[in-house]
Amino acid sequence: MKILRLLGIAILLTVAGGGGYYAYTHYLHVETVTTSIARVAPVSEAIYGTGTVEPQRWAKVVPLQRRRLIELCSCEGQNVKAGQVLGRQDDAEERSELQQLEVNSDQLQRDLNRAEQDRGKSDAAQREYEQRWTQFQESKSRIAAQKVRLDSLVLRAPLEGMVLRRDGEVGEIAGPTDVLFWVGPPTPMQVVAEVNEEEINRIAVGQKAYLRSEAFPGLPLRANVAQITPKGDPTRKTFRVYLLLPQDTPLKIGMSVEANIIFREKTQAIVVPAEAVAGDAVQTVNNGKLERLPIRLGVRGSRNVEIIGDVSRGMAVLSPARPDLADGTRVRVERSTARPEPETVEAPDTAAEPAAPLPQTRDSASPPVIAASAPSATATVAPADPDAAVISSAISAHVDSVVSDARRNVAKLGAAR
Numbered sequence: 001m002k003i004l005r006l007l008g009i010a011i012l013l014t015v016a017g018g019g020g021y022y023a024y025t026h027y028l029h030v031e032t033v034t035t036s037i038a039r040v041a042p043v044s045e046a047i048y049g050t051g052t053v054e055p056q057r058w059a060k061v062v063p064l065q066r067r068r069l070i071e072l073c074s075c076e077g078q079n080v081k082a083g084q085v086l087g088r089q090d091d092a093e094e095r096s097e098l099q100q101l102e103v104n105s106d107q108l109q110r111d112l113n114r115a116e117q118d119r120g121k122s123d124a125a126q127r128e129y130e131q132r133w134t135q136f137q138e139s140k141s142r143i144a145a146q147k148v149r150l151d152s153l154v155l156r157a158p159l160e161g162m163v164l165r166r167d168g169e170v171g172e173i174a175g176p177t178d179v180l181f182w183v184g185p186p187t188p189m190q191v192v193a194e195v196n197e198e199e200i201n202r203i204a205v206g207q208k209a210y211l212r213s214e215a216f217p218g219l220p221l222r223a224n225v226a227q228i229t230p231k232g233d234p235t236r237k238t239f240r241v242y243l244l245l246p247q248d249t250p251l252k253i254g255m256s257v258e259a260n261i262i263f264r265e266k267t268q269a270i271v272v273p274a275e276a277v278a279g280d281a282v283q284t285v286n287n288g289k290l291e292r293l294p295i296r297l298g299v300r301g302s303r304n305v306e307i308i309g310d311v312s313r314g315m316a317v318l319s320p321a322r323p324d325l326a327d328g329t330r331v332r333v334e335r336s337t338a339r340p341e342p343e344t345v346e347a348p349d350t351a352a353e354p355a356a357p358l359p360q361t362r363d364s365a366s367p368p369v370i371a372a373s374a375p376s377a378t379a380t381v382a383p384a385d386p387d388a389a390v391i392s393s394a395i396s397a398h399v400d401s402v403v404s405d406a407r408r409n410v411a412k413l414g415a416a417r
Helices: 002-028 092-118 123-152 386-416
Strands: 031-033 035-037 039-055 059-061 067-072 085-089 154-156 161-166 181-184 189-196 208-212 221-228 238-244 256-273 281-286 289-300 304-309 316-318 331-333
Touching (some): 039 238, 039 289, 085 181, 123 154, 189 221, 238 256, 256 289
Parallel strands (some): 031 331
Antiparallel strands (some): 035 316, 039 189, 067 085, 085 154, 189 238, 208 221, 208 256, 256 304, 281 289, 281 316, 289 304
């Protein structure tokens, strides 16, 4: 009899615990979620690349032979004419040989003059004249070739422009692998960027680009695609893209920049954080219950995405999304001060440009960015009813106690065996 009574009490407790758990999970338990506000913003999708600032026209001055430098101009930053002498290499040996050739040529010239006076006297005199003339012509050719060798030791400006940089010092030995001068017009300038081959098909001449330089943080920097190299680099799997800079750009030659080339943009779009999207839907809260809204993705960014569907400006969506919660789940949204933002959105780097925010570090395989990103906001609603919270706490404590007892019983049975 006592055993039956204990068994009945156990059954009642089990039924009460199960009923309490069911009521707790289906009627009293409320999941806590956070939300972000959908907003209207201009958005754009971009291709990322890195590059270097260079003049559009410029050339390197490189020695043709490996010799000691005996003269270098102090003309860095100065304008020069095409062909102007910038430096010289040691040419003492070539000058000495030229002097010997010229002395020998003078002697051949005198011999030729004498032979010319006697050329009509006999056949032998005619043959001697022809021989002297041939020797004199060969001497002239050797002198011309030697002067070319001498001239190859002179470093000249290859085009008109400015000496952008000078390397090397007098007394050093320089050869074909050493660039001694960079010469060219300092403007216009361009960015020579490397872009992944998987993304090059989205880039076209005329597209806008927004740049980031560590030398000018927060300053809007613009460029336009001017040219795309037809052949890519099969080793690095990149293509070279030339971005033309405006005349008033603060960038300097040789600076490295990050570039976002805009290939798709919209002036107005509904934007939410990327973490708010779960598959092809977003989740909203309607009368305290979760509701799933199907959407389509538009412009995609690393932080924010454009959504197309029944989501309007100012609507709160779960962020991050909770795909583990079914439709109709009772939820409570944490309190927040987030409010819908105006339609005009400031770019991350400047208040004047709706430019694409360039990542601080990113390899060429990283995803594109969204131009005017909507800052994530955590929105909430009023707290739950206090009485319901007390009841929920009590039932939860009871269920936890039942589960703990069951675990202890299982442990005892295992030890007994």
